[in-house]
Amino acid sequence: MELSDVILPKLNGCAPKPSQTQSMVVHKVKMGFIFIVTYMCFLAPVHHAHPPNATISDLSFKNMDFAMNLYRKISSYHDKNIFFSPLSISTSFAALLMASDGVTHGEILKGLNLEQLEQHDQPELIPKLFQLLNENITLNGKLKLDQSMALFMRQQFRVEKIFEDQIKKFFDADIKSLDFADTKGSIHFINEYIKHKTENKVTEMISTLDALTQLMLINTIFFQGTWQIPFNPNFTENAPFYIDNYSIVEVPMMFKEDKFYTMDDVPLGARVLKLPYHDGVSMLILLPNKGMDYTAVDDEITAERFLSWIRKLQKIKLEVNVPKFKMEESYSLHNLLPDMGMASIFSSSANLTKLSKDGGLKVSEMLHKAVIEVDETGTTAAAATTIGIIPYSLPRTFTVNRPFFFFIYHEDTNCLLFMGRVINPT
Numbered sequence: 001m002e003l004s005d006v007i008l009p010k011l012n013g014c015a016p017k018p019s020q021t022q023s024m025v026v027h028k029v030k031m032g033f034i035f036i037v038t039y040m041c042f043l044a045p046v047h048h049a050h051p052p053n054a055t056i057s058d059l060s061f062k063n064m065d066f067a068m069n070l071y072r073k074i075s076s077y078h079d080k081n082i083f084f085s086p087l088s089i090s091t092s093f094a095a096l097l098m099a100s101d102g103v104t105h106g107e108i109l110k111g112l113n114l115e116q117l118e119q120h121d122q123p124e125l126i127p128k129l130f131q132l133l134n135e136n137i138t139l140n141g142k143l144k145l146d147q148s149m150a151l152f153m154r155q156q157f158r159v160e161k162i163f164e165d166q167i168k169k170f171f172d173a174d175i176k177s178l179d180f181a182d183t184k185g186s187i188h189f190i191n192e193y194i195k196h197k198t199e200n201k202v203t204e205m206i207s208t209l210d211a212l213t214q215l216m217l218i219n220t221i222f223f224q225g226t227w228q229i230p231f232n233p234n235f236t237e238n239a240p241f242y243i244d245n246y247s248i249v250e251v252p253m254m255f256k257e258d259k260f261y262t263m264d265d266v267p268l269g270a271r272v273l274k275l276p277y278h279d280g281v282s283m284l285i286l287l288p289n290k291g292m293d294y295t296a297v298d299d300e301i302t303a304e305r306f307l308s309w310i311r312k313l314q315k316i317k318l319e320v321n322v323p324k325f326k327m328e329e330s331y332s333l334h335n336l337l338p339d340m341g342m343a344s345i346f347s348s349s350a351n352l353t354k355l356s357k358d359g360g361l362k363v364s365e366m367l368h369k370a371v372i373e374v375d376e377t378g379t380t381a382a383a384a385t386t387i388g389i390i391p392y393s394l395p396r397t398f399t400v401n402r403p404f405f406f407f408i409y410h411e412d413t414n415c416l417l418f419m420g421r422v423i424n425p426t
């Protein structure tokens with residue numbers, strides 16, 4: 001676990017300790033699960049012409065561009081591991097879009113890259129698209145991707161009826177009244193609620209709470225994925241992983257020979273490998289060529305480029321070596337997003353009047369935590385997908401033994417569920 005990669009929270013106000021953050025993503029490929037909780041805490045008081053109709057694919061594309069921008073922002077702070085859920089973060093902001101007005105609303109739209117999708121005569125279009133996207137992703141019912149959103153608000157606090165209805169309609173979000181002055185009772189209530197929502201996977205969501213908290217927004221994602229082509233644990237062996245020219249670590253390296261989708265991005269100097277999960281979700285690994293500085297890739301990864309990789313994938317026989325790894329990363333989005341043009345919502349000039357006319361509200365913090373665990377096991381039954389080995393053809397190899405990027409996405413919609421960079425897998 002990399003607990004050190006915390007971009008860091010000058011936590012104050014309603015902040016719980018970062019080590020016990022309110023948000024958690026766990027992704028295990030075996031009995032696996034991913035959780036994400038994006039958590040926001042509100043303190044108070046602080047004192048066009050018709051574009052063509054948007055589709056969920058347009059939304060996915062915009063979300064992906066936002067994700068890449070956010071990735072670059074995080075990357076500019078450090079050169080360590082990175083992992084987060086773009087879908088979780090975008091969805092949380094979609095809820096805030098409905099809560100906000102004026103300058104704040106405009107900043108969120110712009111920051112999320114959704115300006116072109118906004119239609120003034122259809123204020124519910126963007127939340128509706130998020131709803132449709134989520135329905136599309138989970139439609140076949142087998143994919144274990146549950147998103148949930150909940151709002152906890154101070155009893156005395158008057159939430160606008162329209163907002164309450166919208167958040168229920170589009171995000172199926174619960175609104176619960178709490179007496180935050182009773183911090184102990186509130187912490188217990190929230191933790192029990194989240195525990196229930198996440199099927200006992202997140203038990204101690206928060207440990208501290210500011211008694212002045214007015215409103216808390218929590219968004220969770222749960223993803224369970226099993227490899228279509230599982231790795232055989234008997235073939236997993238320790239092997240070197242070259243962090244840079246000077247540091248080498250030993251990692252458990254998984255091995256599989258099969259037919260995989262792959263492509264070479266020659267201008268970028270990187271290769272791409274697709275590792276499919278069941279139920280229409282895949283992991284795409286981007287491996288910069290040996291000797292190449294991985295930071296050179298940062299400026300080049302865009303939604304457009306990502307789609308071009310997917311389009312050019314070709315199935316060939318490959319010997320694949322991928323490290324087993326676990327990561328746990330936390331981000332204080334309230335420190336990162338102002339640099340991406342979303343400043344007012346975190347400041348005293350926040351306009352959240354659609355959430356409440358009581359006024360003086362701002363988002364005091366927004367935390368995001370993600371955990372991933374990748375190992376050999378898919379379902380053992382899936383081993384049946386193994387494809388006959390073609391005799392005499394020398395297999396090519398794809399060995400992930402140096403820093404790499406990965407993207408977990410829903411194939412029909414190209415929706416980016418998770419995104420990460422592994423510099424050191426140990």
Ligand SMILES: *[C@@H]1O[C@H](CO)[C@@H](O)[C@H](O)[C@H]1NC(C)=O
Binds near residue numbers: 053
């Ligand atoms: C565009 O959206 C509007 C409002 O939802 C709808 O009435 C219209 O039929 C749509 N047009 C197309 C081409 O889908």
Ligand SMILES: *[C@@H]1O[C@H](CO)[C@@H](O)[C@H](O)[C@H]1NC(C)=O
Binds near residue numbers: 351
């Ligand atoms: C919020 O924005 C609306 C629309 O621009 C504006 O009418 C209102 O005065 C703003 N309220 C605050 C508190 O800034």
Ligand SMILES: *[C@@H]1O[C@H](CO)[C@@H](O)[C@H](O)[C@H]1NC(C)=O
Binds near residue numbers: 232233234
């Ligand atoms: C791993 O090795 C053990 C012992 O040789 C064997 O029983 C088992 O079937 C092997 N597992 C797989 C998935 O091949």
Ligand SMILES: *[C@@H]1O[C@H](CO)[C@@H](O)[C@H](O)[C@H]1NC(C)=O
Binds near residue numbers: 244245291
């Ligand atoms: C690492 O070594 C390669 C080959 O010797 C060299 O091209 C590259 O510049 C080196 N990178 C760093 C960061 O020193």
Ligand SMILES: *[C@@H]1O[C@H](CO)[C@@H](O)[C@H](O)[C@H]1NC(C)=O
Binds near residue numbers: 139412413
């Ligand atoms: C999900 O969205 C994709 C892309 O728009 C579309 O091709 C697919 O038919 C949709 N699936 C369902 C079940 O609606």
